[in-house]
Amino acid sequence: MKHGRKNPRSADAGGKLSAPAPRLEKAPTYICGLDDILEGGLPRGRTTVVNGASGSGKTLLGLEFLYRGALHGEPGIFIGFEEPPEQIRQNAATLGWDLPALEKQNRLFILDARLKPDLVRTGKFSFTGLLAIAAGKCRAMGARRIVIDAFEVALRLFDTPRQIRDELHALNNWLRDSGLTAILTIRPPSRSGASPSEDFFESMADCLLSMDARVTEQIANRRLRVVKYRGSGFGRNEYPYVISPTGLRMAAITSVGLRYKPLGEKISTGNARLDEILDGGCRRASCILLAGLPSTGKTTLAATFAAAACARGERVLYIGFEESEAAMIHNVTSTGIALQPHVEAGRLAFLTQYPEALGVEEHFMAALDRIEAFSPQHVVVDAISACYRMGGKQAAFEYLMRLLNACKEKGITILLLNQLSGVTSYMEISGNEISSMVDTAIFLNYQFSLGETNRVFQVLKSRGSRHSNQKREFRITDNGFVVEEVYLGEGDVLTGAARQRQEEHDRLEAQRLAFEIQMKELELQRLRLAQEQMQQARAQRAILTHPEKSGTPPEA
Amino acid sequence: MNTQNTSPGDNRPGGGQPVYRFRLFVAGDEPNSRQARATLERLCATRLRDRCELEVVDVFADYQAAIEHRIIVVPTLLIESPPPVRTIIGSLEDEAQLLAALGLSDGGPRP
Numbered sequence: 001m002k003h004g005r006k007n008p009r010s011a012d013a014g015g016k017l018s019a020p021a022p023r024l025e026k027a028p029t030y031i032c033g034l035d036d037i038l039e040g041g042l043p044r045g046r047t048t049v050v051n052g053a054s055g056s057g058k059t060l061l062g063l064e065f066l067y068r069g070a071l072h073g074e075p076g077i078f079i080g081f082e083e084p085p086e087q088i089r090q091n092a093a094t095l096g097w098d099l100p101a102l103e104k105q106n107r108l109f110i111l112d113a114r115l116k117p118d119l120v121r122t123g124k125f126s127f128t129g130l131l132a133i134a135a136g137k138c139r140a141m142g143a144r145r146i147v148i149d150a151f152e153v154a155l156r157l158f159d160t161p162r163q164i165r166d167e168l169h170a171l172n173n174w175l176r177d178s179g180l181t182a183i184l185t186i187r188p189p190s191r192s193g194a195s196p197s198e199d200f201f202e203s204m205a206d207c208l209l210s211m212d213a214r215v216t217e218q219i220a221n222r223r224l225r226v227v228k229y230r231g232s233g234f235g236r237n238e239y240p241y242v243i244s245p246t247g248l249r250m251a252a253i254t255s256v257g258l259r260y261k262p263l264g265e266k267i268s269t270g271n272a273r274l275d276e277i278l279d280g281g282c283r284r285a286s287c288i289l290l291a292g293l294p295s296t297g298k299t300t301l302a303a304t305f306a307a308a309a310c311a312r313g314e315r316v317l318y319i320g321f322e323e324s325e326a327a328m329i330h331n332v333t334s335t336g337i338a339l340q341p342h343v344e345a346g347r348l349a350f351l352t353q354y355p356e357a358l359g360v361e362e363h364f365m366a367a368l369d370r371i372e373a374f375s376p377q378h379v380v381v382d383a384i385s386a387c388y389r390m391g392g393k394q395a396a397f398e399y400l401m402r403l404l405n406a407c408k409e410k411g412i413t414i415l416l417l418n419q420l421s422g423v424t425s426y427m428e429i430s431g432n433e434i435s436s437m438v439d440t441a442i443f444l445n446y447q448f449s450l451g452e453t454n455r456v457f458q459v460l461k462s463r464g465s466r467h468s469n470q471k472r473e474f475r476i477t478d479n480g481f482v483v484e485e486v487y488l489g490e491g492d493v494l495t496g497a498a499r500q501r502q503e504e505h506d507r508l509e510a511q512r513l514a515f516e517i518q519m520k521e522l523e524l525q526r527l528r529l530a531q532e533q534m535q536q537a538r539a540q541r542a543i544l545t546h547p548e549k550s551g552t553p554p555e556a
Numbered sequence: 557m558n559t560q561n562t563s564p565g566d567n568r569p570g571g572g573q574p575v576y577r578f579r580l581f582v583a584g585d586e587p588n589s590r591q592a593r594a595t596l597e598r599l600c601a602t603r604l605r606d607r608c609e610l611e612v613v614d615v616f617a618d619y620q621a622a623i624e625h626r627i628i629v630v631p632t633l634l635i636e637s638p639p640p641v642r643t644i645i646g647s648l649e650d651e652a653q654l655l656a657a658l659g660l661s662d663g664g665p666r667p
Contacts, residue, residue, distance in 0.1 A: 051661070068651065112626055113626065114626070116626070116643050118642065118643065119643050119644075119645060120642065120643065120645070120657050121644075121646050122644060122645075122646040122647075122650045122653040122654060122657075123588065123591070123592070123646035123647030123648050123649040123650060124588045124646060124647045124649070125588055125629040125630060125631060125632075125645045125646045125647065126583075126586075126588065126629060126630060127588065127628065127629055128583035128615065128629070128630040129581060129583065129615050129627040129628050129629050129630040130620050130628045130629070131630065132583060132616050132619050132622060132630070133615070133619045133622050133623055133627070134613035135616075135619070136618065136619030136620070137623075154628065157629065157645075174650045177586075213559065227573055303635055337637075493563075540599075541568050
């Protein structure tokens, strides 16, 4: 019997058979999304270390933890080694947080702990002054929370790793005895190799968060990761976060890949012929990719799909990166698709933004917000090729992966439009390397023959259903998307059509196989990445369990 | 007050010489604080006899004073006079260094 052990997965375990393990008490951060990631909050009465470079928002996280805590009846103390309190108050004011009011009510205290620049050192000293202040203030205010910001700055006072360890040890002991829920923020050293203090920080922390702000193509992308959380489960992804006008916001996506709902029943694409080709339509909660050159009819097909869904009484969210809502509705009206009534009936909603307007997190948050508020059964993204403009390939990939994950978890069908550029390459069709997430891929193209340009499409993939790979001709008429009979070239006019068809078929089959191979390669890449992450985690754990073996003294 | 090692000189009352005002922050009776206090008291009884004021503040008893003066580490010595205010942290075990900080190193103002 193992019921004496803490089960980090107890939330999922049902817990009927064994006695419930004493659950770790948690202190909610009240920061939007963070408590979901932390499965309730930070470990109460314990220390959390937040690791992050300057500009990552770690100070803000600490401050918001105190601010929201104070509003919820838990007074707190902020000890800042870096920023003057006035600056902290001003920064908070831009987020609408009135810190002076809380300070007056004795619910918040900000200690200016910046070191004086002209300090002379002679002999031994310790942080006892700091601890005395903290202890005195805690008693006076009944504080429950404490944040020590940029503690690595304070540690610069000490010369030897030994002294640093002693000081950290004293601080750690004091924090444990105080019963305060603590956050220590530190900026990791820029030099390569962990400093001994860093190891110690990590080992004294019951919870370790890492924050990261990367700037790609002038757009900041921020990520938070829970590195460890003793005695508790937690989300294991990198979570995007933004500094919203009211504070931090995180996207709490539950474990990717594990909780997908199975694909649902077949639903109509809005076009009977296409449904036939797809053996009854697409599956609900699946991911459908429509790829093609500009003006091949992707938007028309998407509008057909949306109109059909709305006509069934379902809701569709249309995320557009190229056109305004009015322009999009107007454009498809000429093909006989009336979207306006569905908008008015509250079944169709648009979210249109220029990709460059926001960072990838803001885009994702905006989409998630709309999905939460509108609860659509289907989401259309027009077009994923525009996502590159959010900040490069990686940004586009992350945006789409998160959006896809969110949709899959919620059982939402997602229709992705991908505009291919110039040269038609099937390798491009997968779109931002998301091919393994795609259940159905439809490729739209032009077919030139004898001075005519015809539109053709082909189903390249359709998971979990029989489908025809044959190329079909279609037309965009004022009556919508019309699929012709099996493409036979230009009838009798073409000679040697049979041979051409065979050649064409072989070529397409080869391309389809190449596409499959690419998908497998991506799958492999993802697995390799996961393996790497596991190895890193293992290495980290090894360091934590044997801290004295690693770590080199910083300097004499 | 232990006034051991009384050395000659410096026994002239203040006239013309600056008066030192010290505020020493200690943490109860912990060793570093004790040493700093002893060093300082010795200095006040010898080199700075009759021209030195020493106030000792225990941060545990008066944390407000510690907040006011941004006392993060202990012991901390504030030299409040003569200006400018200077801050010395540590147990002051190196008396020469202390004297240097006070501008009293050898060759400094001796009678």
